Amino acid sequence: MTERDWRPRYIQxxxxxxxxxxxxxxxxxxxxxxxxxxxxxxxxxxxxxxNAIKQLKDWGLVRSKQGQGxxxxxxxxxxxxxxxxxxxxxxxxxxxxxxxxxxxxxxxFDTGLDLPDLEFRAKYTIVEADDNLAGIxxxxxxxxxxxxEYWTSTxxxxxxxxxxxxxxxRDIVAANPDLMDEAKEPWPGGTQNQLYTLGIELETIVDRLxxxxxxxxxxxxxxxxxxxxxxxxxxxxxxxxGRVVEFSEVILPGDRTEIVHVTTLERWx
Amino acid sequence: MTERDWRPRYIQxxxxxxxxxxxxxxxxxxxxxxxxxxxxxxxxxxxxxxNAIKQLKDWGLVRSKQGQGxxxxxxxxxxxxxxxxxxxxxxxxxxxxxxxxxxxxxxxFDTGLDLPDLEFRAKYTIVEADDNLAGIxxxxxxxxxxxxEYWTSTxxxxxxxxxxxxxxxRDIVAANPDLMDEAKEPWPGGTQNQLYTLGIELETIVDRLxxxxxxxxxxxxxxxxxxxxxxxxxxxxxxxxGRVVEFSEVILPGDRTEIVHVTTLERWx
DNA sequence: GAGTGGTCTAGACCACTGT
DNA sequence: CAGTGGTCTAGACCACTCC
Numbered sequence: 001m002t003e004r005d006w007r008p009r010y011i012q013x014x015x016x017x018x019x020x021x022x023x024x025x026x027x028x029x030x031x032x033x034x035x036x037x038x039x040x041x042x043x044x045x046x047x048x049x050x051n052a053i054k055q056l057k058d059w060g061l062v063r064s065k066q067g068q069g070x071x072x073x074x075x076x077x078x079x080x081x082x083x084x085x086x087x088x089x090x091x092x093x094x095x096x097x098x099x100x101x102x103x104x105x106x107x108x109f110d111t112g113l114d115l116p117d118l119e120f121r122a123k124y125t126i127v128e129a130d131d132n133l134a135g136i137x138x139x140x141x142x143x144x145x146x147x148x149e150y151w152t153s154t155x156x157x158x159x160x161x162x163x164x165x166x167x168x169x170r171d172i173v174a175a176n177p178d179l180m181d182e183a184k185e186p187w188p189g190g191t192q193n194q195l196y197t198l199g200i201e202l203e204t205i206v207d208r209l210x211x212x213x214x215x216x217x218x219x220x221x222x223x224x225x226x227x228x229x230x231x232x233x234x235x236x237x238x239x240x241x242g243r244v245v246e247f248s249e250v251i252l253p254g255d256r257t258e259i260v261h262v263t264t265l266e267r268w269x
Numbered sequence: 270m271t272e273r274d275w276r277p278r279y280i281q282x283x284x285x286x287x288x289x290x291x292x293x294x295x296x297x298x299x300x301x302x303x304x305x306x307x308x309x310x311x312x313x314x315x316x317x318x319x320n321a322i323k324q325l326k327d328w329g330l331v332r333s334k335q336g337q338g339x340x341x342x343x344x345x346x347x348x349x350x351x352x353x354x355x356x357x358x359x360x361x362x363x364x365x366x367x368x369x370x371x372x373x374x375x376x377x378f379d380t381g382l383d384l385p386d387l388e389f390r391a392k393y394t395i396v397e398a399d400d401n402l403a404g405i406x407x408x409x410x411x412x413x414x415x416x417x418e419y420w421t422s423t424x425x426x427x428x429x430x431x432x433x434x435x436x437x438x439r440d441i442v443a444a445n446p447d448l449m450d451e452a453k454e455p456w457p458g459g460t461q462n463q464l465y466t467l468g469i470e471l472e473t474i475v476d477r478l479x480x481x482x483x484x485x486x487x488x489x490x491x492x493x494x495x496x497x498x499x500x501x502x503x504x505x506x507x508x509x510x511g512r513v514v515e516f517s518e519v520i521l522p523g524d525r526t527e528i529v530h531v532t533t534l535e536r537w538x
Numbered sequence: 539g540a541g542t543g544g545t546c547t548a549g550a551c552c553a554c555t556g557t
Numbered sequence: 558c559a560g561t562g563g564t565c566t567a568g569a570c571c572a573c574t575c576c
Contacts, residue, residue, distance in 0.1 A: 067555030211480035211498035211523030229480035229498030254480030336573030
């Protein structure tokens, strides 16, 4: 750390520690000096040192555990979600019989993931459409919807890869009682196959993407610091008749998710 | 604020103020009580009150100005980036003559925005490809690249909508000296038209999206708090011969940007 | 000059984790 | 138990803005 710097001391400390982490002197998983040690080391009060550590948390570089210490975060396994290909792939398989679908070896569902070792929990409820959902589906507010919530994770890690809230019109789904039974999840073939059993063919899927800091409960469930961002995906599925048949909100941890979209352009003559 | 709560006082204060903001009792733009006033009001030290305010900043709800006060942030105008349509639209116009392109009334370029009142600054430099860029373009490390940096904003607001770092192979671009002159920006017709003057036709565009907290300098330039997220878009443009001809990194403020991708599925027979 | 937020100190007690 | 981070206090001085 250089002398004579006009910036706040705690920022200088934060940057010094950041550089140590980025240079690999403080490898992922290693413990930092304790706050009291750091305050001696940098000749600062513990409050200022905590300020510096707060910065590092906001940058997503460290995490603290009460009673233990502060550790350098390991860059976690990043997961690619190739939406363009995935949606078509799911559609291609939606009409196949269950054996063929099973043979793909993939647990296919809403998240677009096809890792072989996925695990998830589901919860179904019936809710009434609020103004926002009513607008999306083009139905009156108060219309009954089937709300499906998913917590998806890989078996190897316990922190979920995604949180999903998915909505379907109850009156449409009711034609196949199996679809209203959360115990039937994971449905082999995914949502598009579920819709196929109702005679619905999807034609268009619209992804809308934003980023924001996680809500406290999301940070908790996804096992991320408040200083890490989440991707918010609003996915609208439209069938061949132009009806909105499904809407889902997917919350993804920004530090481990990469969403891929491929646009193929028409050739010039 | 209810009595008897096991959570930290500063969190309770933050939530109390958050609720006041969400209920509209503290409208956007209004000043909050000063830190000293708040510490009297809640019977807490100024440090704890500052802790609460830090929370509100992390949630993106308020901003402080030294010497003035702390103000409720106005929810900013959200900008939609409809990538799927945009890329094709840009390609359709790339071959038109300049008059026709001008007639569309849009300043078209890399960001995918077509607001009529866009303003931006550009900076061109020649750099050598690092390992990462070399891998993307499939060229040896050290190959000369034209690096173009853009700061885009609307004329009505002074905070930029996006930061763009775009890379092109210098040896390809050199065929048209106009393209290496930053004073020629904004190029009517955008990047696809620039490439057209070199005889290059794009066929595929790959968008890769992630979210993370902003770096300090990004937060500064985009005028967002460190507690607000940014969307990071890595866009790779591939021509009809499968060559990567452009790579760009776009930084977008997560609180005002929504990226839209439309996937059209093939019809069942 | 008065008031604001930004930084910083030198303490204190607590909850939690290890041994 | 000792050591850790989490919370909190009651001060202080500073840079900045507005009047």
